[in-house]
Amino acid sequence: MPIKTHHYTNGEITVAWKPALCIHSGICARGLRTVFDPTRKPWINLSLAETARIIEQVKKCPSGALSIEEPAQGIE
């Protein structure tokens, strides 16, 4: 059975979040609270930071729960 995935976009990139993989380390919320706020619904809002900063934070997710699905051209 495929793992349930939520998608969030800012028009440049799409961030995927797989709740089943999230170990609730809090690294995303501590590192970039404006975008990753567990007290908000939806808890991820990509319009609140620069794309490059979001990508940098997503890469720090230790479990793989967060990932970039559609990087914009020219952004690594």
Ligand code: SF4
């Ligand atoms: S950094 Fe990854 S594992 Fe940690 S709370 Fe955020 S999504 Fe979950």
